Amino acid sequence: MRYDKQHKTAIRQRILDMATLRFRSEGIAAVGIANLMADLGLTHGGFYWHFKDKEDLVAQACQQAMQSIDQQWQQQMQLAAPGGKRLSVAQHYLSIQHRDFPDTGCVAAALAGELCRHTPATREAFTASLQQQLATLDSAARQDGSPSETALTPGTQLSLMVGAMLLARAVTDPVLSSQLLAEAEALVAHHSGSAPD
Structure with a gap:
C-alpha cells in the first residue's frame, strides 16, 4: 500500500515525538529502533523510510526538543x-x-553526557540549537538592561542552570535537590538585579 506525503510526514513526526521523550527519559543508548517503532505500532523496517539511521534520529530529536525549550x-x-x-x-x-x-x-541536562560521544553531525545539530538558546538568553539580558559588568553572560547562566538541574536530578536527598535549584535561581536573580518571587 502506498501512502501520501501527508501520511508519511505524520508518521515521521510521531517517531520524532516519541524519540524526544524516550531519549530524555531513558537515555539515547537505552532506546533501540526496534522497540521505539514497536511502541508506535510500526515496523522496524519502516523506520528507514523516515530516517537514515539512529544517529540521524538522535540529531533531529535533539533539535526538535531544544527548539521547544527555546520557545x-x-x-x-x-x-x-x-x-x-x-x-x-x-x-x-x-x-x-x-x-x-x-x-x-x-536536552542538555538530560543528554549532554551522552551527546559528547556521538558523531560530529549530531554534535553540530546540538551546538546549533544550543547557540540559539544562548541567543535567547542574550536577548533577555539586553531587554532587561542590566549593566554588563554585573550580569551573568548567557553562557554562564546556561551552564549554571544546566549544572544545577543535572545535580538536582542526581542526588537522593530531596532537600539538597531543591536547595541546588534555589541557589542557582538566587544567583541569577542577584546578577540580573531582580528579586526572586
Missing part, C-alpha cells in the same frame, strides 16, 4: 515583568516540575 523561554520572557526576563527563564528552568519530568525538559 518556552520566549513565552516566559513575554510574560515577565520589565527587567525580569532572565530571572523568569531561570525560574521556569529551575523548577521542581522541570526536575521531576526530564522526558519533556532540557
Whole structure:
C-alpha cells in the first residue's frame, strides 16, 4: 500500500515525538529502533523510510526538543515583568516540575553526557540549537538592561542552570535537590538585579 506525503510526514513526526521523550527519559543508548517503532505500532523496517539511521534520529530529536525549550523561554520572557526576563527563564528552568519530568525538559541536562560521544553531525545539530538558546538568553539580558559588568553572560547562566538541574536530578536527598535549584535561581536573580518571587 502506498501512502501520501501527508501520511508519511505524520508518521515521521510521531517517531520524532516519541524519540524526544524516550531519549530524555531513558537515555539515547537505552532506546533501540526496534522497540521505539514497536511502541508506535510500526515496523522496524519502516523506520528507514523516515530516517537514515539512529544517529540521524538522535540529531533531529535533539533539535526538535531544544527548539521547544527555546520557545518556552520566549513565552516566559513575554510574560515577565520589565527587567525580569532572565530571572523568569531561570525560574521556569529551575523548577521542581522541570526536575521531576526530564522526558519533556532540557536536552542538555538530560543528554549532554551522552551527546559528547556521538558523531560530529549530531554534535553540530546540538551546538546549533544550543547557540540559539544562548541567543535567547542574550536577548533577555539586553531587554532587561542590566549593566554588563554585573550580569551573568548567557553562557554562564546556561551552564549554571544546566549544572544545577543535572545535580538536582542526581542526588537522593530531596532537600539538597531543591536547595541546588534555589541557589542557582538566587544567583541569577542577584546578577540580573531582580528579586526572586
